Amino acid sequence: MCLRQAQFLGRLAQVATLFTQVSQYHVVMELDPRFVLSADALSHLYSKSSTADKLVPLSMLGTLQTGVPPVSINHQGD
Structure with missing residues (x-):
């Protein structure tokens, strides 16, 4: 399952963004599918x-x- 599909299903949430001199990194929290039901x-x-x-x-x-x-x-x- 791709990131976009998982976000649509409510399993993923971006919780932070880390910045460096040359890039940025998105911190994503994933929920176990058992708890989405x-x-x-x-x-x-x-x-x-x-x-x-x-x-x-x-x-x-x-x-x-x-x-x-x-x-x-x-x-x-x-």
């Missing part, structure tokens, strides 16, 4: 705490709701 995979993800040197599950930071998204979103301001 359902939203339950999010229960296996953790984030580093900003107040303590430990990992916290994403479920502590918010909730996941599934449903049909709106067709458009109104925006006011800059």
Whole structure:
């Protein structure tokens, strides 16, 4: 599978770009295909705490709701 196809399927995400004097390198994080199949995979993800040197599950930071998204979103301001 090529990089573009994997990105389309939601398996890859560019997380950083490293620059040198003559080139740049894209740092890409790849997700194991087993974890792309359902939203339950999010229960296996953790984030580093900003107040303590430990990992916290994403479920502590918010909730996941599934449903049909709106067709458009109104925006006011800059």
